[in-house]
């Protein structure tokens with residue numbers, strides 16, 4: 001329909017608002033001619049067939065007015081808002097549903113963290129993912145002040161007395177469901193390389209220092225430096241020679257004659273955050289077995305970035321230790337019994353990875369539901385195709401099943417003392433992570449088919465799908481490959497099988 005003469009050739013209407021694109025046509029990523037073709041017309045349908053509402057929010061300065069007597073129909077999302085897309089949120093955040101697990105304290109944390117993530121984390125995450133820059137200090141400082149660095153380690157004494165997000169939740173009341181919320185809210189920044197670059201190394205290594213340091217004053221110093229954001233720490237276990245096969249590592253630590261130092265020699269590979277870390281919680285071979293020592297960056301420690309499928313913002317490193325002198329006080333746990341330092345932390349790491357990939361699978365599903373309702377093909381919306389609805393059904397089912405299983409395991413974590421968790425939950429957590437990444441595989445595959453060519457480009461409407469399809473394998477490999485974890489789950493279950501059942 002041609003619109004009133006008051007529109008000049010470079011003005012268009014989208015959802016009852018008038019945009020003057022005169023100064024924008026040359027810069028339009030979709031080209032100049034498409035805009036000229038619709039100039040002077042209502043371009044609502046053409047626009048939403050190819051763009052998201054967030055683009056209009058970004059280019060809000062082009063809007064010069066609203067058509068008299070008309071109202072906008074498309075909802076604008078603001079920082080902190082819940083998604084209104086069906087299945088866009090887990091059921092506990094869907095008003096019509098109930099949940100036995102979440103208290104007011106959990107809900108307060110969710111709200112505050114969503115605003116924090118939308119406002120401060122997402123813009124930085126998107127930029128770092130694009131440029132490959134490491135996480136900036138100002139964001140680390142802001143997270144530190146809000147207690148987010150403490151929270152990301154999960155429940156524990158380290159949270160006691162800490163003000164969380166300005167005091168809305170007490171450190172003492174923080175449990176595994178708060179932990180679940182922190183993980184699920186922060187991954188909504190939707191930048192897989194940054195997700196790991198955002199100090200994931202700290203989560204999986206500082207916990208070992210807190211639990212196994214042999215000197216309290218030393219432990220407090222390291223913890224204070226890291227929680228304040230002044231120093232960065234990572235876990236250095238895997239090697240070119242040994243991935244999930246931890247006992248196979250070759251990095252050696254030999255005691256000096258005076259017994260005061262270890263001389264460390266060897267290499268580590270795939271070390272998340274290694275490029276920008278000050279401390280390395282490192283697996284080494286001592287004379288009779290595996291030990292874990294904290295190595296401070298010094299002469300003899302070299303880190304080189306490894307190019308991975310996700311952005312360099314993760315700081316993934318190849319690390320070389322050459323005659324590195326490490327004080328024996330930096331030993332964590334007992335010499336030659338390092339496996340007891342490494343194993344307990346695997347549970348939280350695997351649970352945390354499952355938590356994240358389950359939430360991102362939902363985000364991908366939400367993108368597909370939106371796109372299917374937006375995209376016009378052969379004169380009708382994509383969602384009119386039964387084949388598309390089948391794909392969405394499968395994706396939704398995977399997301400819902402995984403979230404329910406995750407919440408069940410998380411509930412057990414809130415009640416079981418630490419020792420019981422190791423005995424009873426290592427297997428179920430392994431199986432959960434295995435299944436969550438199998439589901440991610442299914443969701444990534446279906447999402448690409450739904451988005452078509454746009455799922456193969458790093459910018460534009462399909463960018464979330466492109467990234468997920470390119471990176472979900474990080475979750476299927478890191479922290480224990482699917483096959484290893486499935487096997488662990490079955491072996492642990494069989495340990496508890498009574499002989500009388502034979």
Ligand code: HEM
Nearest residue numbers: 019029030034038043046047050051055059062459460461
């Ligand atoms: C205020 C109006 C508009 C703005 C601010 C705008 C902005 C953009 C931006 C930022 C992109 C890059 C893709 C992305 O990041 O998603 C893009 C792509 C594109 N735009 Fe626009 N656009 C506008 C109106 C239109 C209209 C009315 C049409 C068509 C009639 C159009 C056609 C296209 C096309 C064909 C692409 C390439 C998209 C693809 O291949 O997926 N744009 N636009």
